């Protein structure tokens with residue numbers, strides 16, 4: 644089940660999802676980590692970051708969230724993040740895979 648988290652220090656949203664949920668969204672036969680390009684596996688925790696519109700294996704995702712800690716966000720980025728996060732929440736609800 645997809646779940647939304649918020650990084651406390653800079654309010655970056657990220658989802659923890661599984662391969663099934665990612666595949667429902669991207670319709671790809673194989674999904675890869677957008678950082679290390681490793682193939683994502685079934686039963687693996689996947690981190691989806693709306694502001695980047697990218698998905699990572701758990702280790703790379705955590706690194707990205709930490710890296711974003713050091714980035715100063717502009718208010719326009721927050722608006723993009725808000726819209727994308729809402730979009731993904733609607734999508735996960737639509738496929739009955741939303742935990743909240």
Ligand SMILES: [Zn+2]
Nearest residue numbers: 676679700703
């Ligand atoms: Zn990776």
